[in-house]
Amino acid sequence: MAILEDSKDTAAIVAATRHWLEAAVIGLNLCPFAKSVHIKGQARHAVSDARTPEELLGDLVAELQRLHATPAEETDTTLLIHPWVLGDFLDYNAFLDVAEAAVDELGLSGELQVASFHPDYQFADAGADDIGNFTNRSPYPILHLLREASIDRAVAAFPDAEEIYSRNIETMQRLGLDGWKALMAAPKDEK
Template identity: 70%
Template sequence: MPRHPSSTPAPGDTDAHVVAATRVWLEKAVIGLNLCPFAKAVHVKRQIRYVVSHAGDVEALLADLLHELQLLAAADPGDIETTLLIHPEVLGDFLDYNDFLDLADAAVEELGLDGVLQVASFHPHYRFADSEGEDDIANFSNRSPYPTLHLLREDSVDRAVAAFPEAERIYEANIETLRRLGRAGWDALFKRAPPP
């Protein structure tokens, strides 16, 4: 059964399980609810690189991040448009994860990739600073099955935003969608379908 996106990551899950749960979340929540209007095309074209990090500490995760940033920068966008660096065994605490994002941004700068790549954030316990609490459904727009660093190409983001009318409304539209869905609707997305 796919791991529910708000559950706690379990150390020791197999790479196949981690990637499968992440794909289910991407298909049912991110694409299915249209939380990111740009995700469907790269998913359909199989241009998303899924990487499971076995890092057990921040230093090892940072090394994996540096490697993946360099790989994405060097790759043909037709082959790899974006990377999901999933790290189930480190930064399970959201505040620690949030602190790590400063290191992720510094890594982009250190490699001279500022303006070329950026890192977006997803976490099972994601919480926006202005949310109404841990269970605020708005937080679920960034809740993934496992802590995940999303590596994106800046020019792809710019093109997507330019092609999407009122791109600045995406965040607000996501909150509206999630509030209409509610927690019960969110949970229902990830329930196993009954056998035929």
């Protein structure tokens, strides 16, 4: 398939993703490394038009190659948003193995990695409605392509990086489901 560039659908999808990123990921400090990359404009938001996992794999490979070939100062990370494929979380979760295999086959292991976000994200040890799952819940399925060197630098600068997960769970427990819904409500000008 292809990455959608300038369309009404793309603009709405990117706007919803940016709202989630700014309100939850950055706003709740779920990822203390996201703010600087976002402010510097170094995060690419690519919307895939894929309708099948095979088409998504093609877009993933293209985005991995693009990120690898682009200087980090220009694009440090890519959010590959795929609204029309892998809406079922179990299918999405199974595709993560395919994504990791693609990184390996491209010879990019140790250089790039894929993180996962999904509207129905569920950690293996959590129930479907567990508020902790919301740390990885996004408005659309997303494959987040990250540079390992950037992660290493960020972790070195953040003294308690290993505590991020537990801190995020505590944040979500304090916020609760009603608080999450209020946070994710689109601003009035986006409705």
